[in-house]
Amino acid sequence: MVLVTGATGILGRVILLELLNRGYQVRAAKRPSSDLDEVRESFSYYTDSPDEYLDKIEWIDADFDDIHSLEAAVTGVSSVYHCAGKVSFYPTDEKEIYSTNVTGTANLLYACENSSVQDFCFISSVAVLDGLNETGLMDEDSDFNPKLNHSHYAISKHLSEMEVWRASAEGLNTVILNPGIILGSGNWNASSGELFKTIEKYPYAMPGSTSYVDVRDVAEISVRLMEENIFGERFIVSSENRTYADIARRIRRRLGKPKPKVLSGTILDAGYFLQLIFGGLFPALRIMNRTNLQTVRSRSHVCNKKITEQLNWDFIPVNESLEFHLSNYISHKKNYNITDEYR
Numbered sequence: 001m002v003l004v005t006g007a008t009g010i011l012g013r014v015i016l017l018e019l020l021n022r023g024y025q026v027r028a029a030k031r032p033s034s035d036l037d038e039v040r041e042s043f044s045y046y047t048d049s050p051d052e053y054l055d056k057i058e059w060i061d062a063d064f065d066d067i068h069s070l071e072a073a074v075t076g077v078s079s080v081y082h083c084a085g086k087v088s089f090y091p092t093d094e095k096e097i098y099s100t101n102v103t104g105t106a107n108l109l110y111a112c113e114n115s116s117v118q119d120f121c122f123i124s125s126v127a128v129l130d131g132l133n134e135t136g137l138m139d140e141d142s143d144f145n146p147k148l149n150h151s152h153y154a155i156s157k158h159l160s161e162m163e164v165w166r167a168s169a170e171g172l173n174t175v176i177l178n179p180g181i182i183l184g185s186g187n188w189n190a191s192s193g194e195l196f197k198t199i200e201k202y203p204y205a206m207p208g209s210t211s212y213v214d215v216r217d218v219a220e221i222s223v224r225l226m227e228e229n230i231f232g233e234r235f236i237v238s239s240e241n242r243t244y245a246d247i248a249r250r251i252r253r254r255l256g257k258p259k260p261k262v263l264s265g266t267i268l269d270a271g272y273f274l275q276l277i278f279g280g281l282f283p284a285l286r287i288m289n290r291t292n293l294q295t296v297r298s299r300s301h302v303c304n305k306k307i308t309e310q311l312n313w314d315f316i317p318v319n320e321s322l323e324f325h326l327s328n329y330i331s332h333k334k335n336y337n338i339t340d341e342y343r
Contacts, residue, residue, distance in 0.1 A: 003027045003077045003117075005062065005108065006084030008034045010184040010193045011123060013042055014219040015081050020053055022223065029062035029073055029084065042186025045328045046216075064104030070111035079119040079226055082108060085160075087153060087191045089292050094152045101156035102163070109167045119173040119231070121222050122164045126178050126211055126236060126302050127154035137303040140178075140234050149291045161234075168232055175225050176234035179218050180211030180241075180302065183321045185328035196251060196329045205248035205260040206296035207268075211238035212247070214321040217313075224311055239315035241301040250319070254326050268293050 002019055006012040007028030019026050030036075036054065043050035063069040064084065074080065086093065086100040105122070112120065129138040130145040144150075144158040161176055168174040187193035199205075218237050225235065248260040271288040307313055332338070 001025045001027055001077045002079045002081065003029065003074060004081045004083060005029045005073075006082070006123075007057075007059075008036075008039050008187070009083055009085075010187040010191055011179075011182055011215055011218055012081070012083040013039055013186065014046065014184065014215045015083065015222055016057060017043065017046055017053060018219045018223050019081075020056055022227075025058075026056065027058040027060060027073070027077065029060055032061045038186065041332070045185040064100065064107055067107050067111055070108050071115070074108075074111050074115045074117050077115070077117055079121070080108070080112065080117055081121045081123075081222060081226075083123045085123070085157075089151050089153060089295075090287050091152070091289060097152050097156045098159075101153075102159045105160040106163045109163055109172070112167070112172060113170075117172070119226050119229075120164070120167065120175075121226050122160070122174065122176045123218075123222070124161050124176050124178050124234070125154070125157045126180050126238065126300075127151065128158045128161060129178065129236075129300075129302065133303065135303070137301050138236075139303040140236060140306055149294060151291050151295065173229070173231040175231050177218065177222060177225075178234060178236045180213050180236075180238040182215050182218060183212055183318070183325050184215030185325045186332075188329065188332060196255075196326060199248050199251045199260070200255050200257060203252070203258060203260050205243075205245040205262050207243075207245070207262055207265070208295070208297045209241055209243040209299045209301070211236075211241045211300070211302045212318050212321070213237050213239045214316040214318075214324075217315050221307060221311065221313065228311075230310065235307040235310065236302050236304055237307055238302050238304045239321070240318045242318055243299075244296065247318075247322070250322055251326060254322070255330070265297065268297065 002024045004012050004015050007016055008030050016026055016028055040050050040054050043053055060073055062073045086097045088097060128144050129142040130148055131142040133139045164174050164176060182192045188197055221237055245262045252260055
Protein backbone atom coordinates (compact mmCIF):
# COMPACT_ATOMS: atom_id res chain seq x y z
CA MET A 1 0.00 0.00 0.00
CA VAL A 2 1.22 3.48 -0.95
CA LEU A 3 0.06 6.72 0.70
CA VAL A 4 -0.13 10.00 -1.20
CA THR A 5 -0.70 13.18 0.80
CA GLY A 6 -2.00 16.30 -0.87
CA ALA A 7 -3.69 13.85 -3.20
CA THR A 8 -6.24 16.36 -4.51
CA GLY A 9 -3.53 18.89 -5.39
CA ILE A 10 -2.19 19.57 -8.87
CA LEU A 11 0.70 17.12 -8.40
CA GLY A 12 -0.74 14.59 -5.96
CA ARG A 13 -3.56 13.60 -8.29
CA VAL A 14 -1.14 12.86 -11.14
CA ILE A 15 1.09 10.80 -8.83
CA LEU A 16 -2.05 8.81 -8.00
CA LEU A 17 -2.59 8.07 -11.69
CA GLU A 18 1.06 7.16 -12.18
CA LEU A 19 0.97 4.72 -9.26
CA LEU A 20 -2.30 3.14 -10.38
CA ASN A 21 -0.94 2.69 -13.89
CA ARG A 22 1.94 0.77 -12.35
CA GLY A 23 -0.37 -1.53 -10.39
CA TYR A 24 0.03 -0.13 -6.87
CA GLN A 25 -2.64 -0.14 -4.19
CA VAL A 26 -3.12 3.50 -3.34
CA ARG A 27 -4.42 5.36 -0.28
CA ALA A 28 -5.02 9.07 -0.76
CA ALA A 29 -5.12 11.63 2.05
CA LYS A 30 -7.46 14.58 1.63
CA ARG A 31 -9.26 17.27 3.58
CA PRO A 32 -12.92 16.64 4.52
CA SER A 33 -13.82 19.59 2.28
CA SER A 34 -11.98 18.26 -0.78
CA ASP A 35 -14.04 18.07 -3.98
CA LEU A 36 -13.63 14.64 -5.58
CA ASP A 37 -15.77 15.70 -8.52
CA GLU A 38 -13.11 18.27 -9.33
CA VAL A 39 -10.46 15.54 -9.07
CA ARG A 40 -12.52 13.38 -11.43
CA GLU A 41 -12.59 16.24 -13.94
CA SER A 42 -8.82 16.62 -13.78
CA PHE A 43 -8.35 12.86 -14.19
CA SER A 44 -10.27 13.17 -17.47
CA TYR A 45 -7.47 15.34 -18.86
CA TYR A 46 -5.01 12.48 -18.45
CA THR A 47 -7.15 9.36 -19.01
CA ASP A 48 -10.30 8.29 -20.86
CA SER A 49 -11.59 6.38 -17.80
CA PRO A 50 -11.46 8.79 -14.82
CA ASP A 51 -14.19 7.01 -12.85
CA GLU A 52 -12.36 3.70 -13.06
CA TYR A 53 -9.23 5.25 -11.59
CA LEU A 54 -11.13 7.18 -8.92
CA ASP A 55 -12.86 4.01 -7.73
CA LYS A 56 -9.52 2.22 -7.23
CA ILE A 57 -8.34 4.76 -4.65
CA GLU A 58 -8.85 4.40 -0.91
CA TRP A 59 -9.69 7.95 0.16
CA ILE A 60 -9.15 9.00 3.76
CA ASP A 61 -9.52 12.29 5.63
CA ALA A 62 -6.26 13.21 7.36
CA ASP A 63 -5.60 15.90 9.96
CA PHE A 64 -1.92 16.89 9.95
CA ASP A 65 -2.31 18.45 13.40
CA ASP A 66 -3.45 15.09 14.81
CA ILE A 67 -0.70 12.48 15.15
CA HIS A 68 -3.26 9.72 15.73
CA SER A 69 -4.98 10.59 12.45
CA LEU A 70 -1.65 10.33 10.66
CA GLU A 71 -0.75 7.06 12.39
CA ALA A 72 -4.02 5.61 11.07
CA ALA A 73 -3.20 6.95 7.59
CA VAL A 74 0.17 5.16 7.42
CA THR A 75 -1.07 1.86 8.85
CA GLY A 76 -0.13 -0.91 6.41
CA VAL A 77 1.69 1.58 4.16
CA SER A 78 5.17 0.86 2.80
CA SER A 79 5.82 4.09 0.84
CA VAL A 80 4.72 7.70 1.28
CA TYR A 81 4.63 10.48 -1.30
CA HIS A 82 4.29 13.70 0.69
CA CYS A 83 2.83 16.34 -1.63
CA ALA A 84 0.64 18.17 0.88
CA GLY A 85 1.67 21.78 1.40
CA LYS A 86 0.53 25.37 1.48
CA VAL A 87 1.80 27.50 -1.40
CA SER A 88 1.32 31.22 -0.78
CA PHE A 89 3.34 34.40 -0.83
CA TYR A 90 0.83 36.48 1.14
CA PRO A 91 2.19 37.51 4.57
CA THR A 92 -1.30 36.98 6.00
CA ASP A 93 -0.91 33.24 5.32
CA GLU A 94 2.30 32.97 7.36
CA LYS A 95 0.80 30.97 10.23
CA GLU A 96 -0.90 28.46 7.93
CA ILE A 97 2.24 28.09 5.79
CA TYR A 98 4.39 27.04 8.75
CA SER A 99 1.66 24.92 10.31
CA THR A 100 0.97 22.97 7.13
CA ASN A 101 4.45 22.74 5.65
CA VAL A 102 6.68 22.38 8.70
CA THR A 103 4.55 21.05 11.56
CA GLY A 104 2.51 18.88 9.20
CA THR A 105 5.64 17.31 7.70
CA ALA A 106 7.18 16.73 11.14
CA ASN A 107 3.98 15.10 12.41
CA LEU A 108 3.76 12.82 9.37
CA LEU A 109 7.37 11.73 9.83
CA TYR A 110 6.75 11.04 13.52
CA ALA A 111 3.76 8.92 12.50
CA CYS A 112 6.04 6.95 10.16
CA GLU A 113 8.36 6.02 13.05
CA ASN A 114 7.81 2.44 14.23
CA SER A 115 5.32 1.93 11.40
CA SER A 116 5.42 -0.17 8.22
CA VAL A 117 6.67 2.84 6.20
CA GLN A 118 10.09 2.23 4.65
CA ASP A 119 10.34 4.85 1.87
CA PHE A 120 9.44 8.54 1.86
CA CYS A 121 9.38 10.96 -1.08
CA PHE A 122 9.13 14.65 -0.21
CA ILE A 123 8.11 17.32 -2.71
CA SER A 124 9.97 20.51 -1.88
CA SER A 125 10.71 23.47 -4.18
CA VAL A 126 13.51 25.26 -6.01
CA ALA A 127 12.62 28.20 -3.73
CA VAL A 128 15.00 26.75 -1.10
CA LEU A 129 18.04 27.01 -3.37
CA ASP A 130 20.68 29.74 -2.95
CA GLY A 131 24.07 30.24 -4.55
CA LEU A 132 25.41 29.42 -8.02
CA ASN A 133 27.78 26.76 -9.31
CA GLU A 134 30.77 27.40 -11.58
CA THR A 135 28.46 27.64 -14.62
CA GLY A 136 26.29 30.32 -13.01
CA LEU A 137 23.36 28.00 -12.25
CA MET A 138 21.71 26.76 -9.07
CA ASP A 139 22.14 23.04 -8.50
CA GLU A 140 21.56 20.50 -5.73
CA ASP A 141 24.54 21.90 -3.79
CA SER A 142 23.04 25.40 -3.73
CA ASP A 143 22.25 25.28 -0.03
CA PHE A 144 19.72 27.53 1.66
CA ASN A 145 21.46 30.66 2.98
CA PRO A 146 19.72 31.93 6.14
CA LYS A 147 21.46 35.31 5.79
CA LEU A 148 19.46 36.11 2.65
CA ASN A 149 15.85 37.31 2.53
CA HIS A 150 13.36 34.54 1.77
CA SER A 151 9.61 34.25 1.56
CA HIS A 152 7.84 32.42 4.36
CA TYR A 153 7.04 29.71 1.81
CA ALA A 154 10.75 29.19 1.01
CA ILE A 155 11.68 29.15 4.70
CA SER A 156 8.92 26.65 5.45
CA LYS A 157 10.12 24.32 2.68
CA HIS A 158 13.70 24.55 3.96
CA LEU A 159 12.59 23.69 7.49
CA SER A 160 10.49 20.84 6.12
CA GLU A 161 13.54 19.48 4.30
CA MET A 162 15.44 19.56 7.61
CA GLU A 163 12.73 17.34 9.10
CA VAL A 164 13.12 14.91 6.20
CA TRP A 165 16.91 14.81 6.56
CA ARG A 166 16.48 14.14 10.28
CA ALA A 167 14.27 11.16 9.51
CA SER A 168 16.80 10.01 6.92
CA ALA A 169 19.57 10.11 9.51
CA GLU A 170 17.39 7.96 11.77
CA GLY A 171 17.01 5.25 9.12
CA LEU A 172 14.06 6.16 6.90
CA ASN A 173 14.70 5.90 3.16
CA THR A 174 14.05 9.43 1.86
CA VAL A 175 14.37 11.34 -1.39
CA ILE A 176 13.64 15.04 -1.95
CA LEU A 177 12.46 16.63 -5.19
CA ASN A 178 12.86 20.35 -5.86
CA PRO A 179 10.54 21.20 -8.76
CA GLY A 180 10.18 24.58 -10.43
CA ILE A 181 6.74 26.02 -11.13
CA ILE A 182 4.59 23.00 -11.96
CA LEU A 183 2.45 23.25 -15.09
CA GLY A 184 -0.62 21.06 -14.73
CA SER A 185 -4.35 20.72 -15.38
CA GLY A 186 -7.14 21.02 -12.85
CA ASN A 187 -7.13 22.64 -9.42
CA TRP A 188 -7.48 25.88 -11.37
CA ASN A 189 -8.08 28.07 -8.31
CA ALA A 190 -5.18 27.02 -6.08
CA SER A 191 -1.39 26.81 -6.02
CA SER A 192 0.27 26.75 -9.45
CA GLY A 193 -3.10 25.75 -10.92
CA GLU A 194 -3.98 29.47 -10.71
CA LEU A 195 -1.28 30.34 -13.23
CA PHE A 196 -3.48 30.42 -16.34
CA LYS A 197 -6.36 32.21 -14.64
CA THR A 198 -4.07 34.88 -13.16
CA ILE A 199 -2.18 35.55 -16.40
CA GLU A 200 -5.45 35.74 -18.32
CA LYS A 201 -6.89 38.25 -15.85
CA TYR A 202 -3.92 40.60 -15.44
CA PRO A 203 -2.20 42.14 -18.51
CA TYR A 204 1.15 42.47 -16.74
CA ALA A 205 4.30 40.39 -16.37
CA MET A 206 7.17 40.50 -13.92
CA PRO A 207 10.69 41.23 -15.22
CA GLY A 208 12.45 38.17 -13.78
CA SER A 209 12.60 34.49 -14.64
CA THR A 210 12.27 31.10 -13.02
CA SER A 211 12.10 27.40 -13.90
CA TYR A 212 9.07 25.43 -15.13
CA VAL A 213 8.25 21.73 -15.31
CA ASP A 214 5.30 19.62 -16.44
CA VAL A 215 3.35 17.84 -13.70
CA ARG A 216 3.61 14.54 -15.60
CA ASP A 217 7.40 14.71 -15.45
CA VAL A 218 7.39 15.39 -11.70
CA ALA A 219 4.97 12.53 -11.03
CA GLU A 220 6.83 9.92 -13.06
CA ILE A 221 10.25 10.99 -11.76
CA SER A 222 8.98 10.73 -8.17
CA VAL A 223 7.82 7.16 -8.70
CA ARG A 224 10.94 6.17 -10.66
CA LEU A 225 13.27 7.38 -7.91
CA MET A 226 11.34 5.41 -5.27
CA GLU A 227 11.15 2.28 -7.42
CA GLU A 228 14.85 2.38 -8.15
CA ASN A 229 15.72 2.87 -4.46
CA ILE A 230 17.51 6.15 -5.01
CA PHE A 231 17.54 7.59 -1.52
CA GLY A 232 19.47 10.01 0.65
CA GLU A 233 19.60 12.57 -2.16
CA ARG A 234 17.77 15.57 -3.58
CA PHE A 235 17.00 16.30 -7.23
CA ILE A 236 16.09 19.49 -9.04
CA VAL A 237 13.18 18.73 -11.37
CA SER A 238 12.97 21.40 -14.05
CA SER A 239 12.42 21.40 -17.78
CA GLU A 240 13.49 24.92 -18.73
CA ASN A 241 14.35 28.31 -17.27
CA ARG A 242 12.03 30.93 -18.79
CA THR A 243 11.16 34.58 -18.17
CA TYR A 244 7.79 35.41 -16.65
CA ALA A 245 7.18 37.68 -19.63
CA ASP A 246 7.71 34.91 -22.18
CA ILE A 247 5.32 32.57 -20.36
CA ALA A 248 2.72 35.32 -19.98
CA ARG A 249 2.96 36.26 -23.68
CA ARG A 250 2.44 32.69 -24.81
CA ILE A 251 -0.50 32.09 -22.48
CA ARG A 252 -2.25 35.37 -23.30
CA ARG A 253 -1.73 34.91 -27.05
CA ARG A 254 -3.28 31.42 -26.86
CA LEU A 255 -6.23 32.89 -24.94
CA GLY A 256 -6.71 35.72 -27.42
CA LYS A 257 -5.51 38.42 -25.04
CA PRO A 258 -3.21 41.40 -25.75
CA LYS A 259 0.51 41.10 -25.09
CA PRO A 260 1.34 41.75 -21.42
CA LYS A 261 3.24 44.81 -20.25
CA VAL A 262 6.45 44.00 -18.38
CA LEU A 263 6.48 45.95 -15.12
CA SER A 264 9.57 48.10 -14.70
CA GLY A 265 11.70 48.32 -11.59
CA THR A 266 10.33 51.83 -11.00
CA ILE A 267 6.75 50.57 -10.92
CA LEU A 268 7.67 47.71 -8.60
CA ASP A 269 9.48 50.10 -6.27
CA ALA A 270 6.37 52.29 -6.21
CA GLY A 271 4.31 49.22 -5.27
CA TYR A 272 6.69 48.51 -2.41
CA PHE A 273 6.29 52.01 -0.98
CA LEU A 274 2.51 51.84 -1.38
CA GLN A 275 2.38 48.69 0.72
CA LEU A 276 4.56 50.35 3.36
CA ILE A 277 2.09 53.23 3.60
CA PHE A 278 -1.25 51.54 2.99
CA GLY A 279 -0.57 47.86 3.77
CA GLY A 280 -2.30 48.19 7.13
CA LEU A 281 -5.50 49.38 5.46
CA PHE A 282 -5.35 47.13 2.40
CA PRO A 283 -3.92 43.68 3.31
CA ALA A 284 -3.74 42.62 -0.35
CA LEU A 285 -0.96 45.18 -0.85
CA ARG A 286 1.28 43.30 1.57
CA ILE A 287 2.26 40.85 -1.15
CA MET A 288 4.33 43.74 -2.57
CA ASN A 289 6.95 43.30 0.15
CA ARG A 290 10.69 43.53 -0.43
CA THR A 291 11.27 39.76 -0.49
CA ASN A 292 8.52 38.98 -3.01
CA LEU A 293 9.55 41.84 -5.30
CA GLN A 294 13.17 40.73 -5.17
CA THR A 295 12.04 37.24 -6.20
CA VAL A 296 10.03 38.33 -9.24
CA ARG A 297 12.84 40.62 -10.39
CA SER A 298 15.59 38.02 -10.11
CA ARG A 299 16.65 35.83 -13.01
CA SER A 300 17.16 32.56 -11.18
CA HIS A 301 18.29 29.68 -13.38
CA VAL A 302 18.55 26.10 -12.16
CA CYS A 303 20.45 23.11 -13.51
CA ASN A 304 18.63 19.81 -14.17
CA LYS A 305 21.77 17.86 -15.07
CA LYS A 306 21.69 15.55 -12.05
CA ILE A 307 18.23 14.10 -12.67
CA THR A 308 18.63 13.92 -16.46
CA GLU A 309 21.78 11.86 -16.01
CA GLN A 310 20.42 9.77 -13.13
CA LEU A 311 17.33 8.61 -15.03
CA ASN A 312 18.40 9.42 -18.60
CA TRP A 313 15.40 11.75 -18.58
CA ASP A 314 13.98 13.88 -21.39
CA PHE A 315 11.67 16.58 -20.05
CA ILE A 316 8.51 17.67 -21.81
CA PRO A 317 9.36 21.04 -23.44
CA VAL A 318 7.66 24.00 -21.77
CA ASN A 319 5.88 25.10 -24.95
CA GLU A 320 4.41 21.61 -25.42
CA SER A 321 3.38 21.54 -21.77
CA LEU A 322 1.70 24.94 -22.02
CA GLU A 323 -0.25 23.89 -25.10
CA PHE A 324 -1.54 20.71 -23.44
CA HIS A 325 -2.64 22.35 -20.20
CA LEU A 326 -3.97 25.51 -21.84
CA SER A 327 -6.20 23.35 -24.04
CA ASN A 328 -7.55 21.71 -20.88
CA TYR A 329 -8.04 25.10 -19.23
CA ILE A 330 -9.99 26.39 -22.23
CA SER A 331 -12.07 23.21 -22.27
CA HIS A 332 -12.82 23.64 -18.55
CA LYS A 333 -14.02 27.22 -19.08
CA LYS A 334 -16.21 26.16 -22.01
CA ASN A 335 -17.72 23.17 -20.22
CA TYR A 336 -18.55 25.19 -17.12
CA ASN A 337 -19.52 28.34 -19.05
CA ILE A 338 -16.99 30.41 -17.14
CA THR A 339 -16.60 33.96 -18.41
CA ASP A 340 -16.93 36.88 -15.97
CA GLU A 341 -14.97 35.11 -13.22
CA TYR A 342 -11.86 35.28 -15.36
CA ARG A 343 -12.17 38.86 -16.65
